[in-house]
Amino acid sequence: MSIQNRRERERAERHQLIIDAARELAEEEGWDAVTTRRLAEKVEYSQPVLYSHFKGKDAIVRAVAIEGCGVLARQLRQARPVRGQSRLRATAEAYLAFARERPALYDAMFVQQVDLPWGTGEVPQELLDAFAELVAAVEPIKGDRDLETLTELYWSTLHGFATLTHGKRLRPEHDQARLDLALSALSLGQHEDGL
Amino acid sequence: MSIQNRRERERAERHQLIIDAARELAEEEGWDAVTTRRLAEKVEYSQPVLYSHFKGKDAIVRAVAIEGCGVLARQLRQARPVRGQSRLRATAEAYLAFARERPALYDAMFVQQVDLPWGTGEVPQELLDAFAELVAAVEPIKGDRDLETLTELYWSTLHGFATLTHGKRLRPEHDQARLDLALSALSLGQHEDGL
């Protein structure tokens, strides 16, 4: 019993160790550097150990992505409006900050088509949490529009900003103006906050 | 002289042959299937021939992406509004149709960070053409807003739709409603077209 427990605990710790190592490697050197060999070396085990925890490399990336959704959800939740700023804007800026500061993580979550279960099958709770934060941010400017559809639009716009910015497709010096434009368009007739 | 010309012509034809083969392979089986070996087999040459035309696999993907920009520009230019539809809407639908119908091509152009010269260095003309079509579509609803920034917002929204839809992150049955919402938000006070 106790021995079983110890083993399970050690196993869980190593499981987490692998996820963390993969994330760190990706954030430091990009996903191309995350090979099973380098990952194994980093966690100081041999390659087959990875496969006793995950079905394959994809599963590891997926685990990192799901954790990333949790991080994003937390950051969005903690993003509180300052000085009369709308929640819509505070959340948008937090979202874009996450994408900007953790590009590798964002990539695993939303760019690489890792095929998280998503549509079919159960969507990870972390992702639902993150989406719920977006919904909450959009709710005040809903008007008579469909909340979920409006949130999808909000998310799409932010995602477009994030990915095109990262690919250097947009003029960085206009980031602020572009976001202003987006938020005031989304808010429609609603009054827009200053700053 | 004539011999040189013939050789250059044959070389140019083979150059194009490689690009076409790469695009076809990618569209039929996805970019994972585009390996230098399979590509060489498809064009009926050995691998090193590819490297006498392109610096590496990335350069081939880039060439496909640039051609794809040309195709997109042409499709956007040909997208004419029907039945009082706004140009904004006609262009948006053409853009999304392109992304939906040629996902592999779209992927090479805007998702894989192939690092087309883009920001720094000369941007390929095909891309400028495509962006110009977006600008032209946005112009009528500009109001007193900055045209280029507004176009970046328009593009970001479309790109967000395209990529999140492809990754099955958005509810497909709400595609139309989502686009309606986006267009009317962008148009702000302007009157929106029916259908």
Next chain:
DNA sequence: TCGCATGTCTAGCGGTGCTAGATTTTGCGG
């Protein structure tokens, strides 16, 4: 202490992008 199950590793498979050096093809001067 022995036998066994569990855990871990070594070594290897077929694949990748890419390239050095051998080989074939080509076009020209004699």
Next chain:
DNA sequence: CCGCAAAATCTAGCACCGCTAGACATGCGA
């Protein structure tokens, strides 16, 4: 028409990839 240099092309191989079979070590229960 022949022989030869040069150009074009291929063969074979490198180091790496994801992944796994089978050898080996470890530590438990009898």
